[in-house]
Amino acid sequence: MRGKIDRAINIADLRRLGKRHLPRVVFDYIEGGAEDEIGLDENTRAFARRKLVPKFFTPCGYLDLTTDLFGKTYAAPFGIAPTGFAGLFRPGGDLLLAEAARAENIPYIMSGTCNAAIEELPEICARNAWYQLYTGRDKAIDEDIVRRAADAGIETLVLTVDSEVRTKRERDIRNGFSGTGLKTLAFLEALLHPAWLAGYLASGGMPRFGNFAAYAAKPEDARAVWAFMTGHLPGNPLWGDLERYRRLWRGNLVVKGILHPDDALRIVDLGADGIIVSNHGGRQLDRAPAAVDMFSAIKAAIGGKAIVMLDSGVRRGSDIVTALCLGADFVFIGRAALYGLAAGGLPGIRKAITILRHETETVGRHIGCGRTSDLGAQHLMRASGDGAR
Numbered sequence: 001m002r003g004k005i006d007r008a009i010n011i012a013d014l015r016r017l018g019k020r021h022l023p024r025v026v027f028d029y030i031e032g033g034a035e036d037e038i039g040l041d042e043n044t045r046a047f048a049r050r051k052l053v054p055k056f057f058t059p060c061g062y063l064d065l066t067t068d069l070f071g072k073t074y075a076a077p078f079g080i081a082p083t084g085f086a087g088l089f090r091p092g093g094d095l096l097l098a099e100a101a102r103a104e105n106i107p108y109i110m111s112g113t114c115n116a117a118i119e120e121l122p123e124i125c126a127r128n129a130w131y132q133l134y135t136g137r138d139k140a141i142d143e144d145i146v147r148r149a150a151d152a153g154i155e156t157l158v159l160t161v162d163s164e165v166r167t168k169r170e171r172d173i174r175n176g177f178s179g180t181g182l183k184t185l186a187f188l189e190a191l192l193h194p195a196w197l198a199g200y201l202a203s204g205g206m207p208r209f210g211n212f213a214a215y216a217a218k219p220e221d222a223r224a225v226w227a228f229m230t231g232h233l234p235g236n237p238l239w240g241d242l243e244r245y246r247r248l249w250r251g252n253l254v255v256k257g258i259l260h261p262d263d264a265l266r267i268v269d270l271g272a273d274g275i276i277v278s279n280h281g282g283r284q285l286d287r288a289p290a291a292v293d294m295f296s297a298i299k300a301a302i303g304g305k306a307i308v309m310l311d312s313g314v315r316r317g318s319d320i321v322t323a324l325c326l327g328a329d330f331v332f333i334g335r336a337a338l339y340g341l342a343a344g345g346l347p348g349i350r351k352a353i354t355i356l357r358h359e360t361e362t363v364g365r366h367i368g369c370g371r372t373s374d375l376g377a378q379h380l381m382r383a384s385g386d387g388a389r
């Protein structure tokens with residue numbers, strides 16, 4: 001497998017390797033979007049529609065990717081978005097993502113529905129780890145989780161607000177995907193993926209959702225924890241909840257899943273430090289616009305009062321460069337990291353990060369930039385297609 005990872009030259013190669021490793025039901029969970037997957041496809045198309053206009057006679061022998069964010073210096077202008085259920089793709093998947101982030105010095109956002117527990121993070125990457133919270137029905141439990149994140153040394157809390165409705169992901173419905181175990185057909189299909197199945201069985205079958213174990217009737221039982229978690233989530237966060245978290249959380253507060261400039265403005269007025277413009281990788285509202293298409297309006301609404309980041313659809317360094325040219329302070333990758341994880345565990349994730357870092361550097365230099373701060377709207381073709389801005 002290591003040789004194959006070494007030979008992968010782009011994220012699509014890692015995706016192919018990851019797809020081969022996983023039973024279809026699991027790959028579909030990573031890959032799928034809501035309903036007709038219009039939003040999912042639109043994410044990559046919206047990036048591809050944007051053209052980068054090179055400028056020459058500039059010093060661009062090297063592009064320094066180091067980026068300062070919330071008082072820390074990271075090695076690249078992108079990090080790993082929160083993704084639930086990573087323990088199903090490779091045993092210990094969440095902690096492998098965290099370890100890769102530490103090794104590559106980029107941020108890692110631990111998902112609110114991860115399989116590891118917050119308490120496992122400090123040993124691996126407290127410095128690089130952020131924590132993502134889905135607000136649930138029981139506010140006391142949410143607040144306890146937030147306290148645990150603070151105790152673990154987490155400095156940045158990400159509230160995801162676009163998942164208040166249980167989404168209709170048709171691949172998962174057809175496959176009978178659930179956190180309680182593999183249905184017979186899926187299990188038979190898993191026999192065709194013996195390396196994955198061996199890891200799944202050796203690690204005890206369906207991974208449990210570590211952060212919720214403490215609140216479930218039987219903390220050791222994955223089914224009991226799943227039952228608890230699906231009773232608690234999704235909640236329906238309201239503006240008062242954001243105010244409450246602003247009071248409770250002394251660190252950086254980021255709100256993820258924002259697509260409307262009015263929301264962005266109000267979030268920042270309520271004291272959030274940053275937002276992540278995102279359509280959840282096309283997994284929630286199928287007819288939502290691509291994050292990259294809403295980015296400029298949101299950036300303009302906020303007017304420099306907070307950090308504005310973006311995810312959804314990033315598969316190439318040119319996507320990252322495009323986002324930075326639009327004014328993104330930072331970018332996150334979801335599936336690109338998961339393809340690496342599925343393809344080859346820790347080396348696979350590190351390979352995904354390396355590929356994107358190299359591509360970002362090459363494309364940035366192509367358009368004539370020697371520092372990420374040189375990337376700007378002057379390098380974007382006008383939407384009307386009649387010249388650079």
Ligand SMILES: Cc1cc2nc3c(=O)[nH]c(=O)nc-3n(C[C@H](O)[C@H](O)[C@H](O)COP(=O)(O)O)c2cc1C
Pocket residue numbers: 029030031043081082083084085111112113114132160256278279280281282283311312313314332333334335336338
């Ligand atoms: C398998 C999977 C699980 C995800 N789980 C979460 C989650 O637990 N919390 C969250 O805020 N977003 C979650 N997301 C959304 C990602 O954080 C991110 O917004 C999205 O993946 C970005 O799109 P991309 O995959 O095209 O990069 C998940 C995405 C995927 C693919």
